[in-house]
Amino acid sequence: MAVAPSRVDAPDRPPPSVDGAVADTAANTAADTAADAAADTAANTAADTAADAAAD
Structure with missing residues (x-):
């Protein structure tokens, strides 16, 4: 199952603030869910x- 890279862990981003952590987690979950759905x-x-093909 594919997992999208975490936006929080991206090296070009500063550590998330406490206020931004929930939003980042939600965004990461949405990205992971979309990537999983695409892979599935x-x-x-x-x-x-x-x-x-086998049935044919």
Whole structure:
């Protein structure tokens, strides 16, 4: 499962403030969820394509 790079851990960003930590965590969670969904969709598409080819 792919994981998007963390914006918080990016070397060009200063450490998040306490106020910004929640927003950064939410943004990271959203990015990770989107990356996971894209990877899952790609894997499912590949599996479906292989199954269709085998059925043909």
